Every structure is written in C-alpha cells, then in structure tokens.
Amino acid sequence: MLSTHEVFNQPAPLVDLNLFDTNRALQAALAFNAPGLDTTGLRALGATVGSAGMQAHARLANVFTPQLKTHSRVGERIDQVEFHPSYHALMREAVGAGLHGAAFGAAEQARGNAHLRRAAGFMLFTELEPSVLCPISMSYAVTPALQDNAAIYRDWAPQLTSRDYDPALKVWRDKPGATMGMGMTEKQGGSDVRANTTRAEPAGRDGWGQRFAVTGHKWFFSAPMCDAFLVLAQTASGLSCLFLPRVLPDGSLNAVRIQRLKDKLGNKANASSEVEFLGATAWLVGEEGRGVPQILAMGTMTRLDCALGTSGLMRQALSIALHHTTQRKAFGKYLIDQPLMKNVLADLALESEASTALALRLARAFDRQHDPHEQVMARLLTPVAKFWICKRGSHFAQEAMECLGGNGYVEEGGEGIMARIYREMPLNSIWEGAGNIMALDLLRALRKADAAAALAQELAPARGQHAALDHLAARLPLRVEEMATEMEARRLAQDVALAVQAALLAQTAPAAVFNAFCDSRLGGHWGHSFGSLSAGTEVDAIIERAMPR
CATH class of the missing domain: 1.20.140.10 (Butyryl-CoA Dehydrogenase, subunit A, domain 3)
Known part of the structure; x- marks a missing residue:
C-alpha cells in the first residue's frame, strides 16, 4: 500500500516454470520428428531457463552491456571486451547444454538426432536470452567446416565439442573449452562477399598447413572474444577461407585490432564489432579460392x-x-x-x-x-x-x-x-x-x-x-x-x-x-x-x- 493508492490488477511475473513441460507444440514436433526421443536433458534445460535466477542474469547482461578495452592501464594494446558476470553465467549454461559444437562430438552423434535435440534446446534457451546464442550458433556452424583442415580440427575439436566454458583469452591447448566466430562482411560489400578486399599473403607452412598474413578489415565481426574465427580473404587463387585464432600457438595475441563495438537496436548482451587485421596470422581451411x-x-x-x-x-x-x-x-x-x-x-x-x-x-x-x-x-x-x-x-x-x-x-x-x-x-x-x-x-x-x-x-x-x-x-x-x-x-x-x-x-x-x-x-x-x-x-x-x- 502506497500513501496515495493501493497497487492491484498487476500480473505476477512469469518465472519459475519449466519451459519444456509447458510447450505442447514443441513436444508434439519432437514426437513427430523423432518418436521415442529421450527428452530428459531438454526437460532439465527447460527448468533452468525458466527459473527466476536465470531470468535475472538475462536482464543484467542486457542492462550492463559489453565494454571495449583497447589498452591496458599501462598503455599496452589488449583489444579485449569486458562482460558483466551474468553474460558468462548465460554462456556457461548454453555451452553446458551442448548448444554449440557439442552436436558434432562422438557421444552426441552416437545417441542420434543430435541436431534435432540441439535445435529444441536452442529454442528453449532463446526464450531466456538470445544474444549469447550468437557465438553459440557460430561455433555450431564452424566446427564441421574445420574438418577441411585435418590438423586444426584434430587440435581444436576436443575444445569445440566440450561442454566446459572458459572465457579466458589464452592459447587453446590450455583451455577446457573454446568458442568460434566468423568474419565475412566488409564495408563495401555486405552480403556480397565477393567484393571483399581483405588480402592474405603466404607466410610459410607449419603443422597446420599453409599460413597467411592477413591485412584488411571486417565491418561485422560478432563475438570478438571467441577463441578463433573463420574469415574470408583474397589470396592469389581468389576468395579463401582462413582460420584465425585470437591467441597464437606461441601464446602471443594475434594482430586483430578491435576498432569499436556496434551500437545495435537489440542483441545488446552480445558484442558485435568492427576490426582491422594488421598482418594477422591465419591458416588455410579447405581449397584455396573456394571460400564462398x-x-x-x-x-x-x-x-x-x-x-x-x-x-x-x-x-x-x-x-x-x-x-x-x-x-x-x-x-x-x-x-x-x-x-x-x-x-x-x-x-x-x-x-x-x-x-x-x-x-x-x-x-x-x-x-x-x-x-x-x-x-x-x-x-x-x-x-x-x-x-x-x-x-x-x-x-x-x-x-x-x-x-x-x-x-x-x-x-x-x-x-x-x-x-x-x-x-x-x-x-x-x-x-x-x-x-x-x-x-x-x-x-x-x-x-x-x-x-x-x-x-x-x-x-x-x-x-x-x-x-x-x-x-x-x-x-x-x-x-x-x-x-x-x-x-x-x-x-x-x-x-x-x-x-x-x-x-x-x-x-x-x-x-x-x-x-x-x-x-x-x-x-x-x-x-x-x-x-x-x-x-x-x-x-x-x-x-x-x-x-x-
């Protein structure tokens, strides 16, 4: 009761419900597409994403949006994005639910219907918070593409299919899990990636195959704190797909400069950025000139x-x-x-x-x-x-x-x-x-x-x-x-x-x-x-x- 009036006729918040158990359309679609599907994991996820605590994390991650830190306190170039702890709590749940590259892991593939189960989980998590699903979705799409470079896939697949989340910016071999992003579009082209001007010059070979030095920019580079990215660049044979890690195998930061974060209409919890590559190190994935x-x-x-x-x-x-x-x-x-x-x-x-x-x-x-x-x-x-x-x-x-x-x-x-x-x-x-x-x-x-x-x-x-x-x-x-x-x-x-x-x-x-x-x-x-x-x-x-x- 306020001093001037009584507050009434106001709905209670919709919290602490199981989003899977209450979604009959989702259950019917799963039963049709995969009769007898084990939905135990989806039911558990439904309870998690419908909880008041996780909804609070979703709100906080969107109120306290990512902040770009280009330099350390002593003037070193660090190019890092700082997130509210709630962002990491959401990412931990999404990775733990296997919504990223886990669908390509041997265990998930052996169970069958890996993509369908993952799809249902992705829909449930979207009801909680969709912004963090940008790096999750890119990790899902990129993981199988890495198989076009067997050496990189051998080294990175365990981390990309792991259900452990580690936000630290460090070399992949020292992390229990990793995420990946993509860098495709440029200022002048947008969806017309054939207009890309970013170039890649040969820089020798090593255990991961042909290495390149990449110079240019990306106008949209979402989730810049991912551990690695697939990017498009012009090589001598045409537009090619390259694997570009944030931290190089020797532990040093790759030459990726984050220019600014995008001020977007929505998707606030996710950091989307503009970047430049200053001779960044990358490795060829697939056939040169077949990037598109x-x-x-x-x-x-x-x-x-x-x-x-x-x-x-x-x-x-x-x-x-x-x-x-x-x-x-x-x-x-x-x-x-x-x-x-x-x-x-x-x-x-x-x-x-x-x-x-x-x-x-x-x-x-x-x-x-x-x-x-x-x-x-x-x-x-x-x-x-x-x-x-x-x-x-x-x-x-x-x-x-x-x-x-x-x-x-x-x-x-x-x-x-x-x-x-x-x-x-x-x-x-x-x-x-x-x-x-x-x-x-x-x-x-x-x-x-x-x-x-x-x-x-x-x-x-x-x-x-x-x-x-x-x-x-x-x-x-x-x-x-x-x-x-x-x-x-x-x-x-x-x-x-x-x-x-x-x-x-x-x-x-x-x-x-x-x-x-x-x-x-x-x-x-x-x-x-x-x-x-x-x-x-x-x-x-x-x-x-x-x-x-």
Whole structure:
C-alpha cells in the first residue's frame, strides 16, 4: 500500500516454470520428428531457463552491456571486451547444454538426432536470452567446416565439442573449452562477399598447413572474444577461407585490432564489432579460392538457427501475452475473456506452433543427410524457413506487445522482456542474409531436378484433409518446376512455407489448430493483421493448448 493508492490488477511475473513441460507444440514436433526421443536433458534445460535466477542474469547482461578495452592501464594494446558476470553465467549454461559444437562430438552423434535435440534446446534457451546464442550458433556452424583442415580440427575439436566454458583469452591447448566466430562482411560489400578486399599473403607452412598474413578489415565481426574465427580473404587463387585464432600457438595475441563495438537496436548482451587485421596470422581451411562455397555451407547452419531463434522468441512473447491477459482485468473482466483478445491470442498461437513445426522439421533434415529426400528438403526448407519465420517475427512481437499495452513497451520489470523481444526480432531476419537473399537462394535450390517431387512427397500425408491446402499443394510442384522469376521469389517462398507448415500441423496438432491455420492462412478467412480469424474458429481450444502453465 502506497500513501496515495493501493497497487492491484498487476500480473505476477512469469518465472519459475519449466519451459519444456509447458510447450505442447514443441513436444508434439519432437514426437513427430523423432518418436521415442529421450527428452530428459531438454526437460532439465527447460527448468533452468525458466527459473527466476536465470531470468535475472538475462536482464543484467542486457542492462550492463559489453565494454571495449583497447589498452591496458599501462598503455599496452589488449583489444579485449569486458562482460558483466551474468553474460558468462548465460554462456556457461548454453555451452553446458551442448548448444554449440557439442552436436558434432562422438557421444552426441552416437545417441542420434543430435541436431534435432540441439535445435529444441536452442529454442528453449532463446526464450531466456538470445544474444549469447550468437557465438553459440557460430561455433555450431564452424566446427564441421574445420574438418577441411585435418590438423586444426584434430587440435581444436576436443575444445569445440566440450561442454566446459572458459572465457579466458589464452592459447587453446590450455583451455577446457573454446568458442568460434566468423568474419565475412566488409564495408563495401555486405552480403556480397565477393567484393571483399581483405588480402592474405603466404607466410610459410607449419603443422597446420599453409599460413597467411592477413591485412584488411571486417565491418561485422560478432563475438570478438571467441577463441578463433573463420574469415574470408583474397589470396592469389581468389576468395579463401582462413582460420584465425585470437591467441597464437606461441601464446602471443594475434594482430586483430578491435576498432569499436556496434551500437545495435537489440542483441545488446552480445558484442558485435568492427576490426582491422594488421598482418594477422591465419591458416588455410579447405581449397584455396573456394571460400564462398565453404561460407555458404556454414551459412546453412546459422540460417537454421535464425528460424529456431525466431520461433523461440515467438513462443516467449506468446507465453508472456497469455500470462498477462489471464491476470489483468479491463472493463469488468479478464482480458483473456474478451472475445477480440481471444482472437488475437489464438492467432498468435497458430503462428507460433506453425513456426515451431517448420523449424524442427528442418532440424530433422540435418540429422538425416544420408537420405536423398532429406538432403533435398534441407536445401529447400533452409531459405524458406529463414525467410518466412523471420519475416513474421517482428509483426508477431508487436502484436504480442499490444496485448500488454503500455506495460509491454517499457524496459523495466518482468514485462520489460517484451520490449527486448521486439528489439531482437529484426536481427534474425537480417543476419545471414535478409529476405531477398533467402528468396534468391530458394530459386537456386529449385534448380535441383527432384525439388518438385520432394515437395510433393512432403505434402502428401496431408492430402484430403483441407480443401485450401489441397488447392495450394496441387499448384506448388508446377510452380517449383517452372522456377519462378526473381520478381516472384518471395511469394513462392511464402507459399512453400505455408504449405509445409499446414502439412506438418495436419500430422502434429489438434484439428482445431490445423483447421484454423488452413482457414486463415490458406483459405482467405483472415485479414492483414493478427486477430482477424473467422467467428467460427475454436479459439478456446487453441488458447488452452498454448497456455504456458
């Protein structure tokens, strides 16, 4: 009680819940993609990331953002980034959960479904704090690429697949675990990495193979405190992929100068930087002049993480909105009992479950690359999922924020998480290729002769279950075979995403969810904003399925 008024009608914070146990859509997608999957580890992670203590770490890591220290107190050049202790607590949990390169360890591979289990864990952790997942995702993508230099992989794989986190800047052999990043884009090129000007001159050979001296810059160099990076530089044979450690084998700091940290819209806990290389030492990975194909292979894996991350943020925003509206009253009844609010919440729940289903279906394909059908689906669905799920993210976050009104817009308190989600959403859409890049990549994927047949096979289990889906599914293979022009590429990516999402929901979700998704997204019974489902939609059943408690 304050001296002027009593505080009431304020929702309690959404803390201390198991994010895995309360996510029915995630559980259904896992059961579909890997029947009988052991989810013990995911359940434990769900409890950890849903705890009040870890949520406090997430808040502190975003309030007390990274600080660049270019020089020591005595004037030595050190080029280090200082983080709040909560950042390291989050990193320790993410690495301990195996969300980085652990998926490529022998033990994880032997268990099977390594990428799918890791994908589900990545989504759960995103609900806690997505910023620290930047170095985690890059370590995941880079680890298998190092196999193109057997000597480096032999030395570094034990640390990159280890579940121990060590933030110290020291030589790799003295660390129980390590992380890696990437340095690709430059000022003049951005996504057009062929325009890179950074050059690498031969500097001899040693146990790690051909050594180079790298001179130039990177405009985006995320997580500069990682232990090593894969970078692109021009060699005599063209753009090549190079392994560049922060600390050299002799223990000295490599010649990487951090110019400044990026002041970003979101992703505040993660340090993204601009750097220069002053003859930095690096080693060739793979074939000289073949850097672009290597980077594209790594980009495929980080694009999966973009879809997973956005799906996780959607689930978090939906959970907060549902939790808030069950406790907040307006005009005489709880918000969740207001018919129009039910429409909005049910619509958001449909989007969240469809995104979860598509993202985890893609992760399954990564586990089954020995299967020709899964090879095609991985190539086809990677740009589709990255494009569509991430495009929906910002709109989704805005609508979820509106469910909280002004409380969702402020940056403090438990509901301040919603503002953080909103600022984070555009990142996954931009990172690793914005919408146009993804749509064009889809066109390249469609050049595979079996793309249309693979898509038809993917949609076949849902045939006859909804007229709107049947209509779309009948036309898509022909459109795929005709390989739409660039002007139509975004529309095609959208339609492939919606068709696959609907087919997945037919196999994983209750009829109320599947029918509402098809009626709205495919059948035209929908407007141009969330909350425009038709009057006959079973909103109560959809909302009940999505409830976070």
